[in-house]
Amino acid sequence: MNFTGNIKRLILLYKGMPKQVLNETVNILITPQHYIIKRKELPVKYAYQAKKVAPSVFDGLLEDTQDYAYYVIKQDENLWDFIAYNPDEIKNDLENRGIPLEKVSRLYFAQEFANQITTPIQVNDETALLTVNDTAVLVPASALSEEERRLELSSLQTPKGGISLKGGSSRFDFEQIASLSAILVLFAGMLLYEGIRYGGADTQGKAEITKILKNNPSLESKYTRESIADKYKSLDTQERQKRAIIKRLSRMIFKGVTLDSLHIDTKKFNAVFQINDENMLQKFKQLAAKEKFTVHVKNPTTVRVEGSL
Amino acid sequence: MNLLRHYRNEIILGAAILFFLAALLFKYERKTEVLSSQKQIQKELIELRDLEAMKNIWGAKGIPKKVQRLQTLVPASKVSWHKEAKKLTASFNNLSGRELNNVLNKILNLPVVIELLDITKTGKTYRLECKCKW
Numbered sequence: 001m002n003f004t005g006n007i008k009r010l011i012l013l014y015k016g017m018p019k020q021v022l023n024e025t026v027n028i029l030i031t032p033q034h035y036i037i038k039r040k041e042l043p044v045k046y047a048y049q050a051k052k053v054a055p056s057v058f059d060g061l062l063e064d065t066q067d068y069a070y071y072v073i074k075q076d077e078n079l080w081d082f083i084a085y086n087p088d089e090i091k092n093d094l095e096n097r098g099i100p101l102e103k104v105s106r107l108y109f110a111q112e113f114a115n116q117i118t119t120p121i122q123v124n125d126e127t128a129l130l131t132v133n134d135t136a137v138l139v140p141a142s143a144l145s146e147e148e149r150r151l152e153l154s155s156l157q158t159p160k161g162g163i164s165l166k167g168g169s170s171r172f173d174f175e176q177i178a179s180l181s182a183i184l185v186l187f188a189g190m191l192l193y194e195g196i197r198y199g200g201a202d203t204q205g206k207a208e209i210t211k212i213l214k215n216n217p218s219l220e221s222k223y224t225r226e227s228i229a230d231k232y233k234s235l236d237t238q239e240r241q242k243r244a245i246i247k248r249l250s251r252m253i254f255k256g257v258t259l260d261s262l263h264i265d266t267k268k269f270n271a272v273f274q275i276n277d278e279n280m281l282q283k284f285k286q287l288a289a290k291e292k293f294t295v296h297v298k299n300p301t302t303v304r305v306e307g308s309l
Numbered sequence: 310m311n312l313l314r315h316y317r318n319e320i321i322l323g324a325a326i327l328f329f330l331a332a333l334l335f336k337y338e339r340k341t342e343v344l345s346s347q348k349q350i351q352k353e354l355i356e357l358r359d360l361e362a363m364k365n366i367w368g369a370k371g372i373p374k375k376v377q378r379l380q381t382l383v384p385a386s387k388v389s390w391h392k393e394a395k396k397l398t399a400s401f402n403n404l405s406g407r408e409l410n411n412v413l414n415k416i417l418n419l420p421v422v423i424e425l426l427d428i429t430k431t432g433k434t435y436r437l438e439c440k441c442k443w
Contacts, residue, residue, distance in 0.1 A: 102317065174318055177321055177322050178321070180322060180325070181321050181322055181324075182325075184325040184326060184328065184329040185325055185328060185329070187329055188325075188328045188329040188333075189332070191329075191332040191333055191335065191336040192332045192335060192336070194336055195332070195336035195338075195339040195340070196339075198336075198339045198340055198342075198343040202346070202347040202350045202351070205350040205351060205354050206350060209350065209354055209357060212354075212357045212358070212361055213357070215361070216357075216360075216361055216364065219357060219360060219361070225356075225357075225360065228360055228364065229359075229360055232360065232363035232364060233363070235367055236363050236366070236367065238422075239367075239420075239422060239423065242423055242426075243417050246413070246417060247417075258430070259430065260429075261427075261428060261429045261430060262427070262428040263425075263427050263428075264423065264426045264427075265424065265425045265426075266424055
């Protein structure tokens with residue numbers, strides 16, 4: 001993710017370079033003075049696999065007293081350039097040359113530009129950077145023809161890759177982090193705004209509650225409300241049940257069936273029906289079963305239906 | 310100080326992520342809180358509507374008048390009426406089938422507590438006894 005584009009100035013890092021005064025963030029091109037390179041055939045596909053074996057590639061070539069880090073560049077199929085470098089040494093050199101690490105975006109090895117260095121790059125009065133056999137090397141400037149055209153650093157295209165010495169293996173520079181942080185803060189702001197806007201809870205519901213309470217001040221107290229609810233809910237249930245039973249019993253009166261008596265009180269009910277014939281009795285029984293009533297046949301013409309509330 | 314400078318990018322990014330997460334948490338907390346409050350309001354509203362409806366039915370002020378009208382449904386000679394405070398004991402005698410239906414329907418539609426309802430058929434007429442209160 002690079003919102004700003006990697007268009008930072010490229011500075012060469014070499015032994016004996018003069019002190020720099022920097023106002024902006026820069027990229028560093030590390031000359032071969034600061035690293036050791038070895039080309040080797042290795043049948044691996046990915047850089048991380050090559051990097052794993054890098055220490056063994058330099059076995060016996062590096063000083064034991066220093067801590068090295070490794071970097072790999074794929075040259076060709078199964079052909080890798082292994083680079084060993086001392087991060088502390090590079091850091092010290094940068095700081096000694098007036099280049100604080102926070103002003104350094106990324107560091108690139110000269111080898112990463114090998115294919116771009118088609119003509120020499122003048123490093124200082126004595127040395128120049130040149131590609132020989134696909135390897136970037138420093139050569140004495142005196143060995144080069146003075147008429148030969150020199151390549152300007154600004155004409156180099158920053159390649160993908162490089163290293164960062166600020167935050168370990170972090171691939172993000174300050175601008176990228178700042179952009180990402182700004183986006184996160186923007187989203188956070190939107191979320192906060194959305195959260196605050198949720199404040200307008202069910203105002204319509206609240207208004208209706210206020211209206212009901214205004215019409216029924218007794219309902220304002222929770223205790224009174226519970227007491228009223230207890231009173232009316234049980235009453236409502238019981239009375240609706242009584243009326244429903246009477247309606248269900250009335251549905252059982254049809255041609256050939258008459259009501260002889262009906263008794264209903266707060267606990268139970270019973271009804272006596274007169275039925276003309278056996279067919280009607282069967283039909284009546286079916287209806288009673290459908291209504292889930294208990295039926296007692298007193299005699300062929302008298303039927304008693306009863307139940308409790 | 311050097312350490313802070315060294316990890317400046319990480320600290321900035323970490324702070325931004327924390328701020329973002331806090332805002333996300335705040336939003337969801339707020340949403341949950343508001344939804345819960347809305348649910349509570351809706352629950353209370355339903356409860357109050359139910360109570361108001363039940364109070365309007367069973368505690369209506371016009372019930373005595375409505376009960377009184379029962380007396381006029383059939384000729385006075387057929388009615389035995391005893392009303393005391395909020396209680397009624399009434400007997401309707403020699404009712405035809407139609408009269409019985411009429412009186413019974415009116416009683417069932419009244420918002421009163423039916424303590425007793427007794428219907429007896431004698432010959433071709435009915436007797437209805439009713440005890441209710443409100």
